[in-house]
Amino acid sequence: DTGVSQDPRHKITKRGQNVTFRCDPISEHNRLYWYRQTLGQGPEFLTYFQNEAQLEKSRLLSDRFSAERPKGSFSTLEIQRTEQGDSAMYLCASSLDGSKNEQFFGPGTRLTVL
């Protein structure tokens, strides 16, 4: 395991459909983060897991969004009833507990909502 992986890399969907993304963190990392990045902007924090517990959620995460990390390993991010405004790059990052908490990012999932 050499890094954070995300699947799929690209997703095109029609407005109103549900989509689910997967993130596999670096194997020994207990912290996992989701961010969203729109064109020309820096990433914005969505949510944070420590092991299987979701400990922080941004106000950006509306009730159409849900994230899970059932066994403290991989995580999924689901968007229900997608809207065109959901089109963005969804980035996952992982890190180890500790003073540094250096975050390592995956390649992202590019979502396009038509």
Next chain:
Amino acid sequence: KQEVTQIPAALSVPEGENLVLNCSFTDSAIYNLQWFRQDPGKGLTSLLLIQSSQREQTSGRLNASLDKSSGRSTLYIAASQPGDSATYLCAVRVSNTGKLIFGQGTTLQVKP
């Protein structure tokens, strides 16, 4: 509310030039600051992390400095190469959970 600003938004330099990218943040109560590189359509690659108690970090041709009291960080790139062309993002860690607040990035083009 913490805000992170990066200036300039874009920069074009000839190959071989030394350059400085700037990052400023409004609240000095940070845990650390990370610099990332992002290639078009790709994820982020961590370049350097500076703890709040540190003044600078170096990795190869890169040197990052941190002045927490003034809310500033710089990323110095020596002897720039065309392969350095990318968007550079700075981010500050603002909580024990590790949440990062990002700037909008500086897009660098190094011309051969």
